[in-house]
Amino acid sequence: MATYSTNEFKGGLKVLIDGEPCSILENEVVKPGKGQAFNRVRLRNLKNGRVWERTYKSGESVEGADVMEIDMQYLYTDGEFWHFMKTDDSFEQIAADAAAITDAKNWLKEEDIYTVVLWNDSPISVTPQNFVELEVVDTDPGLKGDTAQGGTKPATLSSGAVVKVPLFVTIGDVLRVDTRTAEYQNRVTK
């Protein structure tokens, strides 16, 4: 894998820091008029999403990380792995483990598209689209005449996620949910 000099640092560059694949978020040059130049870098660890800060002496190099982000279709889970398929008609499949799937497992729906990050061709993270549509499989009975205002109640979605929904929502409704905040947006069908 290529190495990158601090001069090539920029947002989005994928590098290997302490053996972990990271994406550069921000690169700031710290250069006192008469002093050594340093690069102060904010990075996101692509495995766990944590944001790090590192300072390098300018001119030094770090190893690049062979990281690819691709859209893949979710197929099924066998309990241990979650299986995805490429959307380029190659029908190539990959299996993501629990460490890679993390919270995305709350938002899985067969045939939906997810962003999968591959490091050295292995999946390290799965991100759902910002909004997904999922069916309610369990919730207390809806109250007739109740409109959008008023209280909320928990509802279990087909993916297993539990979200707060308005009281009028009933089993079988399809809801649009923001996956970043786990917040109910609106009812798609009745």
Added chain:
Amino acid sequence: MTHDWRPQASLETLRQRAQVLAIIREFFAKRGVLEVETPALMPTTATDIYIDSFHVDTRVDPQREIGQYLFLQTSPEFPLKRLLAAGSGAIYQLAKVFRREQASKRHSAEFTMLEWYRPGYTLDTLMDEVEALVVEVFDATTGDAARVTEIAIARVTYRDLFLEHLNIDPHVASDQDFESLAHEKIALSAEGLSRTDYLQLLLAHCIEPSLPFACFIYDYPVQQAALARIEVDRTGQAVARRFELFIAGMELANGYFELQDAREQRARFEADIAERERRGFDAVPLDEKLLAALEHGLPECSGVALGVDRLIMAALGKKDIREVQAF
């Protein structure tokens, strides 16, 4: 057809930039400081380890002549000091200067430097004058005038800053103390740096973010004397009579109570040149003409270099140097 022919700065900003340049010239005209111009291309340049100069091939007929290079100046300091030694009195230059370094939001390889020298001025009186100029510029432009004019620009010693923020004396603590403190405070992927490197990293990471909007830092550790005189302060500590002005988180100006001693100056140049050779950096010839001028006698004076692009950024609240440079 390419679409990036347009200026990167707005025309409104360029008008304000012109206004700042006019204010600077008027400021010095009123105070009887003479505007001078010195060459951008000269046979020698700054020896500082971390200032890299462009060299320019100056052969008229490359087929017949052997290599001859001149350096694009990183500051007009050396020719200005030769003028002072020749009896010019107070002088200033608005110079285009060039540094071979990575571009960033605050760095451009080519920028405008305002450098001036005041015979008879101490570091204090020069800080007063820098402050007066900055206030005029802020007053006349649309920026944070209130913040600079309502409060005098704070002045704090390098030592007090380190004591206040890091509880360590920058003059007396050991090199190892700074190395371990830097690694404790900063996620640093570099080993074996110099004492000065660690101090500058700590200043940038741990102190600069909490500096007031505008402040002077003065009396630097002797290792950072550059061309400033070293004297003993009130507490008996040897310090470099140097100040820097920080505004809006940017290093804006660097001033010295100027070193007059030609022998000391030669020793500092030679130390830089030896360090450059040790590190495999570009060789820089010794400026014998400057040393001869110091031998002849530089009047006791203070001098300062101020980044004009950054001054304009600070006054207009711009975050990227490209927003204040036409192209």
